[in-house]
Amino acid sequence: MSLLEAILQKKQRLRSSETLVTLPSGQIYRETLLDGITTVSLVQNVSSPGYVVDTKPDFSVSHILTHLCMGSQDVVQDQALLLQHKITHVLSIGVPAVGLVAEFETLFIEALDLPETDLIPVLEKSIAFIDHARDVQGRVFVHCNAGVSRSASVIIGYLIKEGMSFIHAYQYLKERRKVVNPNEGFISQLKKYEATLKKQNPI
Known part of the structure; x- marks a missing residue:
């Protein structure tokens, strides 16, 4: 041959x-x-920028825990509103906050609202930032574009890390911000994150 x-x-x-x-x-x-x-x-062929499209201004601030709030990117355009809610830290997921004064401590984490986006590194950085704000008696405002998927996933992940189950965390958040709706990929990763934490910290 x-x-x-x-x-x-x-x-x-x-x-x-x-x-x-x-x-x-x-x-x-x-x-x-x-x-x-x-x-x-x-x-x-979908004309999507990789996040939920924000079609109208949303200036609602949802209080989740004493040191934790969330909402859309519109809120960070109104610094008086942030101060009114005693916000000291701003965590931006996928959409950078522009023009905030120096008195706010900020962190931007790149993340597209796509099912295949790896959520775990985003969670790790976000949780560390939120814990830091709590340690200095601050209050964090977490936002993405519309305050629906990415920021909601970060909040749910934080609540899971604090001891809630995925189902409890999702329902708890939904009661405080009805529009939250993480994409299916994020939901799957959050459930796996919960399972991983349970293995690491068995009761």
């Missing part, structure tokens, strides 16, 4: 593979490898 024949025979034994690729824009492509040839096709 010649080298060329061996290569062709081996190539014929290669299994085809298929991969879905989601871009930050929300477009989903299918990459298919068959007989050594990769083809790309558009599966879903």
Whole structure:
């Protein structure tokens, strides 16, 4: 058997593979490898910036715990409102707070509102920042774009870390901010996060 024949025979034994690729824009492509040839096709053409679109101003501040509040990015545009609610720290998930005065301690964490976004590093940084604010008797305002998915996931993760179950944390938050609705990928990761904490701290 010649080298060329061996290569062709081996190539014929290669299994085809298929991969879905989601871009930050929300477009989903299918990459298919068959007989050594990769083809790309558009599966879903959604004009999405990777977060829940904020269609109208929302200046509501939802108080979750003594040291913890949440809402939309609109709130951080009104510094008088932040001061009115005794906010000292601002945690921005995926959407940076612009123009805040120096008296606010801020942290920006990059995160797209997509199911495949790795939520765990976001949670770890967020929880450390929230705990820091609590330790200095501060109050944190957590926001993303609309205060629906990313910031809600961070709050739920924090409540789980504080000892609540996922279900309890979700219901507790929903009672205080009815519009919260983490994407399915975040919900799955939060449930796994709860399971991991239970293994680390068995009762």
